[in-house]
Amino acid sequence: MIRLLARNLFGPPLTEQPPAADDAAGREIAAALQRASRRHLGHSLAIRHVDAGSCNGCELEIHALGNPYYDLERYGLRFVASPRHADLLLVTGPVTHNMAEALHRTYTAMPGPKWVVAAGTCALDGGCFAGSYAVLGGVSALLPVDLHVAGCPPAPLDLLRGLLAVMERPRKATIA
């Protein structure tokens, strides 16, 4: 373990400065994300994720946000266990009839102000599962959605971009 730790200590960090260092847009997002979340919520944004029927592909990419390359928490964004602690509800998957109640209860358990982000093609309109007897539809069939992040599944950088857009929304509304 000492060898491994020593290598980490003296080697360069894996964390991309900012994520996807080769991408100018990524750099811009990272900086803006920090500005936006600070403006609205001090230094943090607490996210509660609910899988409302996903194939688990979206979950894998959301997990990836926590790896050393993206290191989501350095922006003050973090996933929380309880909806009571959450500012933002991140929903994946089509909403199945069997998950509708649990999703709705999670949303109502969150204190306001709160945002809902629907991540992935299925969360938009049910995706390839639309029309099934077991599927209610996209997230907006049940909850007011502030933003939809496209992709099947959305790549980690797309998810970051989406979180930023939500943070920017209230400001735009004020200006208008």
Add this chain to the structure above:
Amino acid sequence: MSPLGKLLSDTRPAAPHAPWRRALAGDATWQAAIGELCTGHLALLGLWGERQAVHMALLDEAHSEIAVLTHECPSGTYPSVALHHAPAIRLERAIRDLFGLEPDGAPDRRPWLDHGTWPLSRPLGAHPRAEIGRQDYAFLAAEGEGLHQIPVGPVHAGIIEPGHFRFNVNGETVVRLEARLGYVHKGIEGLMAGADLARAALLAGRVSGDSTVAYSIAYARAVEAALSAAVPERAHWLRALCAELERIANHLGDIGAICNDASFALMQAHCSALREDVLRAAGACFGHRLMQGCVVPGGMATDIAPEGLALLRRLRAEVAARLPDLTELYDTTTSLQDRTVGTGILSPALARAFAAGGFVGRASGRAFDARRAVAYAPYDRLSFEVPVLDAGDVDARVLLRFREVEQSLSLIAQLLDGMPEGPSRAGLPAGEGPAEGMALVEGFRGDVLAWLRIGADGRIARCHLRDPSWFQWPLLEAAIEGNIVADFPLCNKSFNCSYSGHDL
């Protein structure tokens, strides 16, 4: 004669079915098959319904033989398999919920996938009826002084799929755990019926996102078997390349996550970074980080990117160079071993009885691997070991993942060196009338079974996809018994069963 050969000797074959036989079974043959399941001569590979029939896929491990028995149910009933063979319980409950077919003598008559929220009950059956609405679900009881219940889910604390766990505990010791699943039931088999081959491929690739390659290969192989389609050699090799990348990515993710559940974040940091390297390489080579949609009936949707082989050689070398340090880190961290060794033991007898696939089975002494047993292309020409351990605890399931990553790295080296030239996709022949195909493919989690019938119109008439989790979820309940509640996340992650793959 092998047990399966004997069983089939007095049956008549059903429709054209490839590559294995499907036979119509009367009550006597059906009961004889159940008897062989109980003695352990045969293993249950799957049990699924249709409007007026139930199919049972059987595996004879000793002779590497597979066959399907069909029990026709004109009156809507069939003799229960679960009455004698517990692994069939949830499969029968699912058949009842979806098709309305009643298993005679079934030991558990509670619904499973149907939570009373659908517009119709028995939605795929011959006689769907209006849903009667939500009913109380009677969890299995545990009685005794000082027992209390802990209900968990369907929404869990982390970024994880939904399911409900009902713990009966005494102090901090789990006396009984029962899972209730079905929350992410999307009706995939209903959507499959009538779909064209391309749309069905899209759905098959989204049964369980972490196994999208394995499912796509299983579905594609079943279609190709039904249509007697020839697939270019290069396509088989590229598919295996995708499958091994998927296996490595998932195993690395799991190793990190299991250690993280024991609060050992260092391993998680290293493994998740390495996993990201694999996903980025997969994205660069095949155009999608999880390689969704890359495998299609007839071959590959697109060939590997021109610089792909060189890129994967570098990736392979990088992972191979970093893996020994991680293995050592795991082996020498006693505080971590303290949590994993002896925790969540799954007995070899149960693993065998449930025909548990993947690392769950192989960490408990069941040496089954579809790549070896079925030896589908190109694994019949590659050299690899199937690591097996006997301890059956969380530690064994972690160690086994390390060993499987090593094997996959060796396979990738062979695949890169021997990659055949030529096309990577061939057109599919038009089918002549209804045809049935089946495939068994080793995903990272275990063997994925695909069975389908293509109708005269060239569309999917019925497609059943069986996730390995069906035979692993019940074992988690056995493995956790007598452990402390705090070790449940460790045990659960070490099984890492699919919710979506199971719920369909």
